[in-house]
Amino acid sequence: MINGMQHLPSTEAAVTALRAIADEYALEIEVSHDVGADQTSRRSAAGVGVTTDPDGSLPHEAFAEFGGVPRVTVRLYPDDDALITVEGIECPDIPRDDVPAFLRSVFGGLAYVKARRFPPGYRLVVPLPGDRTHKEYVPMILLSPWLSGRVR
Structure with a gap:
């Protein structure tokens, strides 16, 4: 734990955390893995047949899709970050x-979702620990019923 938060040192540890969250909220989860520099999305310049990074490590990326509403997907990158789609x-x-x-x-x-006159x-606002928030612009055309139901 770092500052009260769980430290996820690897993609596999992060996938384990995602599965625990799916269990916690009684959601289905489907996970696929891409292993090797020639398979991961951010290493397309690795070349054909090149599976390791220049430092000899084997990059591991995972994509998780949660069932139910809201529709949520998570792409875990080997670079310790993620793309979450809500x-x-x-x-x-x-x-x-x-x-x-x-x-x-x-x-x-x-x-x-915060509405501005x-x-x-519109902006999707996701509260995080430590009085932090993640905010993302939401085009009006993409307001799904779930997003519309959370407008403030």
């Missing part, structure tokens, strides 16, 4: 250690 809204560059707290805010009902617009 109802089609991409939240990039989430530190791997913040992923469990982010998902608990979404599944636990703490996340909301002028200029008109």
Whole structure:
């Protein structure tokens, strides 16, 4: 634990945390793994047949899709960050250690959509520990029923 947060040193540890969250909220989860520099999305320049990074490590990336509403997917990158998509809204560059707290805010009902009158617009707001929040712009055309139900 670091500052009261669980430290997820590897992609596999992060996947284990995702499975625990799925159990906690009684959600189905489907996980796929990409292992090797030639398989991971951020290493497309690795070349054909090259599986390790220049330092000899074997990069491991995972993609998890949660069942139910809201629709949530998580792509865990080998670089200790993640891309979380909530109802089609991409939240990039989430530190791997913040992923469990982010998902608990979404599944636990703490996340909301903030409406702004002028200029008109919407933002998905996800509270995180330590009085931090993650905010992401939401185009009006992408307001799903789940997002619309959380507008403040």
